[in-house]
Amino acid sequence: MHFIVCIKQVPNTTNVQIDQKTGTLKREGVESIINPFDEYALEEAIRLKERFGGKTTVVTMGPPQAETALREAIGRGIDSAVLISDRAFAGADTWATAYTLSSAIKALGDYDLIICGKQATDGDTAQVGPGIAEMLDIPHVAYVKKIEDMNQETIKVERMMEDGYDLIEMPLPSLISVVKEINTPRLPSLRGMMNAKKAQILRWTAKEINAEPNNIGLTGSPTQVMKIFSPPHRQGGVKLEGSPEEIAEQLIAKLKTTQLL
Amino acid sequence: MDYFLTEEQQMMVDLSKKIAQEKMKPVREHYDETGDFPWPIVHELAKADLCGVYIPQEYGGFGSGVFGLVLVVEELCKVDGGISLALAATALGTFPILLGANDEQKKKYLPDIASGKKLAAFGLTEPEAGSDATAMRTTAKKDGDFYVLNGTKCFITNAGEAETYTVFANTNPARGARGISCFIVEKGTPGFDFGKKENKMGIRASITKELIFNNCRIPKENLVGKEGHGLIIAQATLDASRPGVAAQALGIAAGALDEAIAYSRTRIQQGKPICSFQGIQHMLADMATEVEAARCLVYQTARMMDATPGKRTTKESAMCKLYASEVAMKVTTNAVQVFGGYGYMKEYPVEKMMRDAKITTLYEGTSQIQRNEIALALIKESASKK
Numbered sequence: 151m152h153f154i155v156c157i158k159q160v161p162n163t164t165n166v167q168i169d170q171k172t173g174t175l176k177r178e179g180v181e182s183i184i185n186p187f188d189e190y191a192l193e194e195a196i197r198l199k200e201r202f203g204g205k206t207t208v209v210t211m212g213p214p215q216a217e218t219a220l221r222e223a224i225g226r227g228i229d230s231a232v233l234i235s236d237r238a239f240a241g242a243d244t245w246a247t248a249y250t251l252s253s254a255i256k257a258l259g260d261y262d263l264i265i266c267g268k269q270a271t272d273g274d275t276a277q278v279g280p281g282i283a284e285m286l287d288i289p290h291v292a293y294v295k296k297i298e299d300m301n302q303e304t305i306k307v308e309r310m311m312e313d314g315y316d317l318i319e320m321p322l323p324s325l326i327s328v329v330k331e332i333n334t335p336r337l338p339s340l341r342g343m344m345n346a347k348k349a350q351i352l353r354w355t356a357k358e359i360n361a362e363p364n365n366i367g368l369t370g371s372p373t374q375v376m377k378i379f380s381p382p383h384r385q386g387g388v389k390l391e392g393s394p395e396e397i398a399e400q401l402i403a404k405l406k407t408t409q410l411l
Numbered sequence: 412m413d414y415f416l417t418e419e420q421q422m423m424v425d426l427s428k429k430i431a432q433e434k435m436k437p438v439r440e441h442y443d444e445t446g447d448f449p450w451p452i453v454h455e456l457a458k459a460d461l462c463g464v465y466i467p468q469e470y471g472g473f474g475s476g477v478f479g480l481v482l483v484v485e486e487l488c489k490v491d492g493g494i495s496l497a498l499a500a501t502a503l504g505t506f507p508i509l510l511g512a513n514d515e516q517k518k519k520y521l522p523d524i525a526s527g528k529k530l531a532a533f534g535l536t537e538p539e540a541g542s543d544a545t546a547m548r549t550t551a552k553k554d555g556d557f558y559v560l561n562g563t564k565c566f567i568t569n570a571g572e573a574e575t576y577t578v579f580a581n582t583n584p585a586r587g588a589r590g591i592s593c594f595i596v597e598k599g600t601p602g603f604d605f606g607k608k609e610n611k612m613g614i615r616a617s618i619t620k621e622l623i624f625n626n627c628r629i630p631k632e633n634l635v636g637k638e639g640h641g642l643i644i645a646q647a648t649l650d651a652s653r654p655g656v657a658a659q660a661l662g663i664a665a666g667a668l669d670e671a672i673a674y675s676r677t678r679i680q681q682g683k684p685i686c687s688f689q690g691i692q693h694m695l696a697d698m699a700t701e702v703e704a705a706r707c708l709v710y711q712t713a714r715m716m717d718a719t720p721g722k723r724t725t726k727e728s729a730m731c732k733l734y735a736s737e738v739a740m741k742v743t744t745n746a747v748q749v750f751g752g753y754g755y756m757k758e759y760p761v762e763k764m765m766r767d768a769k770i771t772t773l774y775e776g777t778s779q780i781q782r783n784e785i786a787l788a789l790i791k792e793s794a795s796k797k
Contacts, residue, residue: 337426
């Protein structure tokens, strides 16, 4: 089995500043870390390898300094790493990023499962994972909270929903994006960190992944940011009111209509 | 201060910090309150390969010496001075093997300790033999291929949880200090039991119990070094381990200093953060200077020990342990002072740091014993000049 994990470096803050003029995120002077959701993806890949055997590869598109994130992934137990880095990739939106990563995955050859974090904490789009699957023409399930089982042909996963979860089986190769409920990521070990220091990182430019120049970077990005703003806060769920008896009645009725009872 | 750590040393510090922050910090109050043994954290330390940093690579460790141990212990103790003892006290129990055991014994016991699979403990102290170890009453009588141990050790850190014990017993009471020998005793050996668990002021996450030997027969292969060499091994062990206690003290002090600085910036009195008052500023400045001075002494002692293996460093070890532990007591007391009334409350971490700090001036030789060691070394050095 070959497990590929796509990761991203993000600023180490939950309060990213937005450049009002360009509508992009201000990344200067902020320490970069592995996108927290991608840590669950890395951990899951390592666990799957421990369970089913095989190898793990981590891939990232980013500037040369993204190598730090790749080495950290190796420190936790990922076998090999690919850095896709080229000035031509700069300014990529989610479409161009998905295109670039899918091109790199094609260049890697055979794989069984691609794992992504559900979204990055800077852009928060949650589009790149599913985008990669579409471009590779493979099935995908987003928001996976548990991998029930896996064999050479299929994978059975639980997809987290607001009102429970869906049990989904799909053929391999395929892609999943994972939520934080899926595992507790391990910390790196000293031995792993030593390995990471010495590890060879594969560096690919647009040429090595056979990327079409019109599909990458700013040129390949159909998105144009017109305006950027904070969306309204999510509303709470349904609040049942009345006497305890009335509330119980309403609750039972609700559970019956949703077929949970 | 830049201590010019190597990349490897920096990795140990970063990793220890991560574990301390992510794994220890959320549970430190729990273990302080309950006194449960922090096995989940020990497992984390083991998985991170931090249990054997000071053990040579040929026995499964990282070969980073006393300095490696010091860096890890300091970093962990910045967050919790008690939980980290599972690792630091294991080092104390392991040094007799590192310093006095033969290759066969090392191969048998060190790899499991290095991997964190097993913990170790050091059994020297007895109720009537604290600072004066030569007064010990535990005996080991040779009987064919065995030694038969009888007696009680007290205040033994990691007792009951550790698998491997280095125990000191008298094989020839007529010879006094030269009659003491060192043995490796495995948990589960018939006749080897544990006494009551001590209820302590601080380092409550660390377990302290008696070791009770009642006709405990151990194979003669478990003798470390030669018969009668026990006290020398114990003294060499303390030379090697005191920088570890010093590092624990240093970590506790540095942790308290960080807490005090951060708090002083948020606590508003008379319309201003209290860090703007010179009274507080001078306290913080003194605390920081003392912590840095302690760090210099501890690091340099550890580096000297690693650079000159086999050389006795009694004076320097005593100096760094004495100074760092006294600084820890002073700095943690002042950290509580900076916090004011809140510092006395258990909701804030500094009262625990003050309780944890106190032990460092007591165990592995009180501050007074360290001064005796230093003075004795000074007099000896002077006497040998001509």
